[in-house]
Amino acid sequence: MNAIAYLDALRNALKDVMEPFIPSIPMAVYFGADALINSCELKTLVVQNAPRVVIGGQPNELYTLVMIDPDVPNPNAPHLSQLVSWIVTNIPGGASCAQGTEIASYVGPNPQIGVHRYILFLYQQQARLDDIDAIESRFHFNVEGFANRHNMGNPVGLSYFNVRRQANGRNANA
Template sequence: MASHVDPLVVGRVVGDVVDLFVPTTAMSVRFGTRDLTNGCEIKPSVTAAAPAVQIAGRANALFTLVMTDPDAPSPSEPTMREWLHWLVVNIPGGKDPSQGEVVVPYMGPKPPVGIHRYVLVLFQQKARVAAPAPDAEAARGRFSTRAFAERHDLGLPVAAMYFNAQKEPANRRRHY
């Protein structure tokens, strides 16, 4: 009998970005018409605009969404781990990140070399988070999802997913 292995463990998201956790909230992520699943590959040209993220949960619950690249600048030498691509706090349950407070604006994936993992981590807040001043979290390189969660008393994630992307040849970009 085959046992289920969590794709977040297989993809080393658990370990590199977050500690082992039990997902308790549904989160869906879509770029255009493409629904993402853990470990899928998507072209960077499709990810220029922020994804549509739907978060389940009661309207009175608040969430924080973090998106990072743990493979920056290169998967073999991730000296900038984690590169912060997006940070939104105080997102109401049942809503999307546009209803929250953007701390760091969305930056689409632009992997310079190799296949990079892009990780979206969702935390349920215990209380409203005072959004840090724009400069406080603006340093995108060497961001730590764990340290941010600890600093803001977020606990373990309630959902996470990741996708892969690699540099596209300039003359072969396709939108699918």
């Protein structure tokens, strides 16, 4: 994908969520043995279990991974947006998210209408986060507000994919 196509795909993935940014910390996302390619469409059966996420950065730095669905319940009327699907804090740089602290357990995508975007944001922490309140509701989450409350600033990494639901209610990829 050339730079212009990449920026267009990034703008589309982030619309109504935040301003586009250029990731500075690499992250690799694997569902099973397959590496995620940004903007691809995945089958719900493939994404029902938490992915393995490996991040760049230095071992003395800590990161937070947040995954959201900004299109819930319907991409044309996302009145419950954002749905938080997963939060892992205190991930050491150069490590897997399995070495972090899971704050909100992984909930696999299950769109009810249309094509939903699923976005994984990576934030650099200023310090270890041990006092995060439990997430009361997965609906109406605000990823930027969460990052600001915990002094994380702007995201430093990003990965995203799509999952489709057919009009007849059956998953298009099942």
